[in-house]
Amino acid sequence: MGGAYEDMLRALVGARRFGIRFDLARLRSVLAELAHPEERMGAIVHVGGTNGKGSTCALVESALRQAGYKTGLYTSPHLCRFTERIRIGGDEVSGDELAARWADMTGRISGVALENNELTFFEQVTLLGFTMFAAAATDVVVLEVGLGGRLDATNVVDPTVACVTGVALDHEEHLGRDLGSIAQEKGGIFKPGRCGVVGASGEPTGQGMLVAEAWGRGVSELVVVARDIPAPLCEDWEIGLPGPHQRANAACAAAVLDALRRHSAGRIQVSIQALREGFRTAFWPGRLERVPGPPDTWLDGAHNPHGAQALARALDAHGVYPRVVVVGVSAEKDAASLLGPIVSRAPVVIATQAPTFRALPAAELGGMARTLVESARLPTQVPARVIVEPDYRAAMEGARKEAGNEGAILVYGSLFLVGAVRADLLDEPRDPLVTQDPAR
Numbered sequence: 001m002g003g004a005y006e007d008m009l010r011a012l013v014g015a016r017r018f019g020i021r022f023d024l025a026r027l028r029s030v031l032a033e034l035a036h037p038e039e040r041m042g043a044i045v046h047v048g049g050t051n052g053k054g055s056t057c058a059l060v061e062s063a064l065r066q067a068g069y070k071t072g073l074y075t076s077p078h079l080c081r082f083t084e085r086i087r088i089g090g091d092e093v094s095g096d097e098l099a100a101r102w103a104d105m106t107g108r109i110s111g112v113a114l115e116n117n118e119l120t121f122f123e124q125v126t127l128l129g130f131t132m133f134a135a136a137a138t139d140v141v142v143l144e145v146g147l148g149g150r151l152d153a154t155n156v157v158d159p160t161v162a163c164v165t166g167v168a169l170d171h172e173e174h175l176g177r178d179l180g181s182i183a184q185e186k187g188g189i190f191k192p193g194r195c196g197v198v199g200a201s202g203e204p205t206g207q208g209m210l211v212a213e214a215w216g217r218g219v220s221e222l223v224v225v226a227r228d229i230p231a232p233l234c235e236d237w238e239i240g241l242p243g244p245h246q247r248a249n250a251a252c253a254a255a256v257l258d259a260l261r262r263h264s265a266g267r268i269q270v271s272i273q274a275l276r277e278g279f280r281t282a283f284w285p286g287r288l289e290r291v292p293g294p295p296d297t298w299l300d301g302a303h304n305p306h307g308a309q310a311l312a313r314a315l316d317a318h319g320v321y322p323r324v325v326v327v328g329v330s331a332e333k334d335a336a337s338l339l340g341p342i343v344s345r346a347p348v349v350i351a352t353q354a355p356t357f358r359a360l361p362a363a364e365l366g367g368m369a370r371t372l373v374e375s376a377r378l379p380t381q382v383p384a385r386v387i388v389e390p391d392y393r394a395a396m397e398g399a400r401k402e403a404g405n406e407g408a409i410l411v412y413g414s415l416f417l418v419g420a421v422r423a424d425l426l427d428e429p430r431d432p433l434v435t436q437d438p439a440r
Contacts, residue, residue, distance in 0.1 A: 005095035008102045009082060009431060015121045022151035027123055030109050031156060034127070037134035038157050041072060041141045043264050045256055046157060048145035048186050049165030051307050052201035052249045055241050055284050056165050059253035061142045062240075063278025065090050067270040072133035072141035074154070076122070079286050079419030080430045086129045088136050098128065105131050122146050126153040140260070140268055150188020160268075161259045162189045162219075164210050165252055166202020168306035179206050187213030193220050195259045199252035200226040201245065202306065221263075223255045240282040242290075243314030250279055286418040288314050291425045294405035298322065299422055301415040303330065305337035311412060312341040323407030324348045324399040327369075328392065328417035331360045336368050338413055343369050343386075346410065348402045350387045352395035354416035362390040392420055 031038060038044075045060055047053045054075055061073045070089055078084035083092040105127060109119075119127070126146070133141050145152050149164070167183045187210050190196045196219040198210045207224065214222050225248065239246050257270045270278070288311070291297045298320060302311040315321075325346040329335045343349045351366035353359035366388035373386065389395040399409045411421050423430045 004099035004103070008095075008099045011106075012082075012121055012124060015118065015124055021120050021123070022148075024151060024153070024156055026119075027127070027153055027156050030119065030123075030127065031130075033109050034105065034131060037127075037130040041130060041133035041136075042070075042138045043140040043260065043268055044157050044159040044161075045140065045142045045260060046145070046154065046159035046162045046189050047142065047165065047256075048149040048152075048163070048189050049199060050168040050182070050186070050202050050304065051310065052165040052199065052245070052252070053144055055246060055249045055287060056163065056199065056201075056253050056256070057142045057144045058241065058284040059239075059250055059279055059282045060256050061087075061090070062282040063253065063257055063270050063275050064140055064142070064268070066278040066281070067274040069139040069268065070136070072129070072136065072138040074126075074129040074133075074141065075144045076125070076146050077415060078431075079415065080423040080428050082431045085125060086132055088132065088138065093132055098132070101131055101135065102128050120153075123153045145186075145189060148185040148188070150185050152189075155189055158191060159189070159194060160263050161195045161197060161256055162191060163197040163199065163252060163256050164189065164214075165199035165249065167206035167210060168202045168304060179203060180209055182206075183209035183213055186210065187217065190214040190217040190219050192218030195219065195221045195223070195263045197223045197252065197255050197259055198225065199255075200248045201252065201310075221259070223259055225252050225255055237276055238280045240280055241284055242288045242318060243310065244317045245310040245314060253279070286415060286422055288318075289422070291422070293403075293408075295323075295400060295403035296408045297421075297425060298408065298410045299418045300410070300412045301418045302412050303333060303338070303414055305334055305341075308338045308341045308412070312345070315345065315410070320408060320410070322346045322410035323403045324350060324409045326350045326352060326392075326395050326399050326409060326411045326417075326421075327365065327413040328352045328354045328362070329360045329365055329413045330354070330356070330358045330416070332358070333360070335360055335365055336372065339365075339369055339372055342410070342412065343372060348385050348387065348399075350389055350395045350399055350402075352388075352392045352417070353390050354392060354414045355420050356414075356416045359414070359416070362388050392417060393424065396421060396424070 064071050073087040086093045164186045196214040260268045286301045289299045302308045351362045353362045369386045
């Protein structure tokens with residue numbers, strides 16, 4: 001990838017000064033200037049939710065590819081490379097292709113009258129994804145919500161199927177301090193006259209809130225996972241994504257694909273064979289991902305209390321008992337609730353910081369871990385030691401020494417931390433300019 005790609009990344013990073021804007025009118029005016037690429041990229045599956053939305057997207061897209069369709073997949077944030085966000089036919093679009101498309105796109109919209117005459121980082125990336133998919137003539141696009149739903153930049157589409165996997169407390173500073181407020185924001189992707197799917201990956205009380213929100217927004221049909229989907233569905237299937245919580249995501253994905261068949265007038269159909277093979281081969285990096293050792297390292301992007309609880313159950317289900325837990329948390333998160341379900345599972349806990357200015361200082365995180373240990377509020381064993389190491393690479397080096405050849409390491413608490421550690425472990429290329437992503 002050449003200089004044009006790096007120039008694009010610098011320009012996108014510069015747009016971060018505009019932060020996060022919740023204003024779809026501006027984006028719609030730009031889409032009109034671009035001849036509405038969002039209307040030229042095939043059927044659309046729009047997926048939101050507090051947890052499980054990325055995994056559900058991965059499962060849906062994998063099954064569609066197995067069925068022979070040309071897919072587009074749009075996700076955020078990325079772990080190591082910006083190009084992870086936009087995939088066609090399962091492959092990352094090359095940086096050079098993205099740069100060429102971005103230059104053409106920005107040249108066409110430079111004269112559009114906009115507030116402050118600028119688009120945010122996420123607005124530009126979303127437009128870039130749409131134009132790439134339209135140019136590629138995809139059959140179906142699986143589109144992950146960035147933040148919330150109602151006013152997220154992705155919510156300018158008219159999806160064939162909209163799915164919210166569930167709601168739990170997260171991003172309260174943007175979405176509201178209670179489940180009802182969050183459900184209202186997440187449920188904003190449901191559209192009048194379109195099919196909706198409500199998953200079962202969040203808090204149980206949140207599912208009813210999402211159902212009410214969907215009907216209130218005038219969906220033509222609503223499928224509720226765990227109510228309308230038989231419990232044994234996918235129970236004995238091999239799912240490429242580890243963890244018992246992925247069964248709920250698989251059931252959600254199956255419901256989405258069945259709804260897509262019905263509401264695409266039969267144009268998009270996935271056989272049982274393609275469904276099973278798609279679920280078996282699905283991959284979503286950084287979600288209970290094992291990097292073989294010695295020592296083995298497990299990576300999980302759990303970054304809110306509900307995700308940490310799901311991670312704890314998954315570790316139990318897979319018999320993973322880490323000798324060392326390496327944890328880093330973003331400053332706006334409920335760190336104590338993130339620590340509680342996990343830090344009691346290892347004799348050594350290392351508090352560190354992801355390479356982003358959003359990171360909670362390691363000393364503060366370590367203090368919280370020590371408080372939990374000393375208060376004896378932890379459900380299982382008490383870790384012998386809590387170590388503070390702000391540099392994540394030094395933290396991982398210390399973890400390897402503590403784990404030895406026979407132990408295991410768990411890294412969790414922040415996708416930024418998981419992405420940085422994963423790149424080091426697998427020697428994967430990174431885009432340093434866009435690893436510290438404050439705006440999705």
